[in-house]
Amino acid sequence: ADTKAAEAARARQNSLTKPPGSLGRLEELAEFIATWRGTARPEIWRAQALVFAGNHGVCAQGVNPYPQEVTAQMVANFRAGGAAINQLCAVNGADLSVIALELDRPTADFTEGPAMSETDCLDALWQGASAVDEGADVLILGEMGIGNSTVAAALAAACFGGRVAEWVGPGTGSDKAGIARKVDAIERGLKRHEAILGDPPAILAAxxxxxxxxxxxxxxxxxxxxxxxxxxGFICTAAAAVLHAADKRLLDHCLVGHASAEPGHRNLLAAIDKRPVLEFDMRLGEGSGAALALGILRAALACHNGMATFAEAGVSEA
Amino acid sequence: ADTKAAEAARARQNSLTKPPGSLGRLEELAEFIATWRGTARPEIWRAQALVFAGNHGVCAQGVNPYPQEVTAQMVANFRAGGAAINQLCAVNGADLSVIALELDRPTADFTEGPAMSETDCLDALWQGASAVDEGADVLILGEMGIGNSTVAAALAAACFGGRVAEWVGPGTGSDKAGIARKVDAIERGLKRHEAILGDPPAILAAxxxxxxxxxxxxxxxxxxxxxxxxxxGFICTAAAAVLHAADKRLLDHCLVGHASAEPGHRNLLAAIDKRPVLEFDMRLGEGSGAALALGILRAALACHNGMATFAEAGVSEA
Incomplete structure (x- = not known):
């Protein structure tokens, strides 16, 4: 983080033709981006959106009402431009890449053993890292994977503790019995992997x-x-929360685009101490809430960079 | 309101490639626009933004820390493209018109008599009505006028009652003594115009x-x-709330773009029973919160119109 850029951005905000602070969170967001881009007047020339897709062995436990082939069908829908994330990236000017991660080889069922070997986990981590365009000014992250609200709840419970039921919600639309199956699968998973619960990288693999x-x-x-x-939302934040569990500073450069309607997201936001940009009762995933928030970031920077100062406009101050 | 268009929009939302309801408030907003445009798949081709500016006799009571000439200076800033509203209209695709309403002839001080004659009030009402482009698909409203958070609080107190102090806040940046002067001026104004308090058109003029x-x-x-x-925000909503006091159905076609940090806005939103689109701690006026919300409306319609249905995409349902 660049505190000099942050201070310069703050000074600029206070010189613009408005009562100081009157753009509220738009001012905070402009300063946040300035801090991480290391410049007082950052711009978003290139917004990259990455959506990662995977399949999950824990679906064998009946944790999701949709068939597992929906993951590949939705990847095809992303590639054809028909999903919500395509429209949101188009309207807010993000370049979307969809990265399907071995959909034909789901992870193992975590109630029976580790979901991934260390090699598989590192390989996926590497694929994520290498997908990032170093020329991007902001990165939007999303995911798709039938069954992955169960995976997210398991990660959150493993990292932050608490009752499993408090991390579990309807996801794509589980009923009461479906939610009970999710809780049961996660409790058995946590029990099986009890030995590694203090070790975030091992939690991620297991x-x-x-x-x-x-x-x-x-x-x-x-x-x-x-x-x-x-x-x-919930699933993307739960994934990143594993990094937070390892060292909470690792998420200092991250915003959370929205507060999901999935009930566990509130707990997760509290655990990682982040205030979401938007609250829209969304619960779709795919990066949709993050891509919606990109429009707000663009608005924040448009004001930050485009407004006249009191001196430039010849407006009297208070 | 067109209930057939609303039903058709809802049916379309339920056919799109996402769990039903998972776009949350984006779905509600798309349906709201469909209802008022009378079509299942409305589009925003033309977004019109209107900012009205006026000056206020009540400034003689020391209700604002900025000099009154700032109204005209800010109108010049709007016309030169240097204000927040210019940037927000540009980034979200709205055509901005700024309409200065006799800035050299402020209204009268309402603590001493009616702010406007009936003729002046009707003339301004007519100017507002005739500024609306009937070819617009959505209308963004904003205002500028040094002293008008006092006017807004007076209107709100006159329409909805309650303690005056509950409608008054810092506005552009009044300190404690300034807020006390605002409360005092409004209490004297309400007392002077006691006789017309049940009559919304007369309240608007007085x-x-x-x-x-x-x-x-x-x-x-x-x-x-x-x-x-x-x-x-607060000032724009308080103006429209006079219509609500006359007949609450008159605001059925209105959204409130954001919840202002000005404390009276929460009370006003409760009084007119509206949930704001955004909550960003903004308190600038000029239509800035409404123009920010336009980006959300565009995102809502992009999803509504652009997404594939389950049938089109060949995605299995739950």
Whole structure:
């Protein structure tokens, strides 16, 4: 983080033709981006959106009402331009890449053993990291994977503790019995992997999935390129939260685009101490909430860079 | 309101490639626009933004820390493209018009008599109505006028009652003594105009200002052209609330773009029963919160119109 750029951005905000502070969170967002881009007047020339897709062995436990082939069908829909994330990237000017991570080889069922070998986990992490364009000014992250709200809840429970039921919600639309199956699968998974619960990288391999590992890799790659990241909802945040559990500073360059309607997201936001940009009762994933928040970031920087100062406009001050 | 268009829009949302309801408030907003435009798949080809500016006699009571000439200076800033509203209209694709309403002839001080004659009030109302482009698909409303947070609080107190202090806040930056002067001026104004307190048009003339009357006129003109309206923050909402006090259905076609940091706005939103689109701690006026919300409306319609259905994409349902 560049505190000099942050101070210069703050000074600029206070010189613009408006009562100081009157753009509220738009001012904070402009300063946040300035801090990470290391310049007082950052611009978003290139917004990159990455959506990682994976399949999950834990679907064998009946944790999702949709058939697992929907993951590949939705990847095809992303590639054809028909999903929500395509429209949101188009309207807010993000370049979308969809990265399908071995959909024909789902992870193992974490109730029976580790979801991924260390090699598989590192491979997915590497795929995530190498997908990041170092020339991007902001990175939007999202995911797709039938069953992955169960994976997210398992990661959150493993990292932050608490009752499993407090991390579990309807996801894509589980009913009461479906939610009970999710809780039961996660409790058995946590019990099976009890020995590694203090070890975030091991948690990621044992209970996570390829798209979760890829998100961690992308967050780390963005950090080294000083690219601010916009995380999406519950599942994306839960993946990044594994990094937070390792060292909470690792998410300092990340915003959370929105507060999901998935109930566990509130707990997760509290655990990683992030205030979401938007609250829109969304619960779709795919990066949709993060891509929606990109429009707000563009508006924040448009004001920050485009407004006249009191001196330039000849407006009297208070 | 067109209930058939609303039903068709809802049916379309439920056919799109996402779990039903998972786009949350984006779905509600798309349906709201469909209802008022009378078509299942509305588009925003033309977004019109109108900012009305006026000056206020009540400034003689020391209710604002900025000198009154700032109104005209800010109008010049709007015309030169240097204000927040210019940047927000540019980034979200709105055509901005700024309408200065006799800035050299402020309204009268409402603590001493009616702010406007009936003729002046009707003239401003007419100017607001005639500024609306009937070819617009959505109308963004905003205002500028040094002293008008006092006018807004007076209108709100006159329409909805309650303690005056609960409607008054810092506005552009009043300190404690300034806030006390605002409360005192409004209490004296309400006392002076006690006789007309049940009569919304008379309240508008006695305690309002030209930009408030123009906002009422624009809201009514938009209604007859079936154009959905996005109101801005405290001052803009307080102006429109005079219509609500006359007949609450008159604001059915209006959204409120954001919840202002000005404390009275929460009370006002409760009084007119509206949930704001955004909550960004903004308190600038000029239509800035409404113009920010336009980006969200565009995103909502992009999803609504651009997404593939399950059938089109060949995605399995739950």
């Amino acid at each position: 209970l996570g999935g390829r798209e979760q590992a890829a998100i961690c890799g992308a967050v780390l790659a963005a950090r080294s390129a000083r690219i601010p990241v916009v995380l999406d | 305690l309002g200002g030209r930009e408030q009357a123009a906002i009422c006129g624009a809201v009514l003109a938009a209604r007859s052209a079936r154009i959905p309206v996005v109101l801005d």
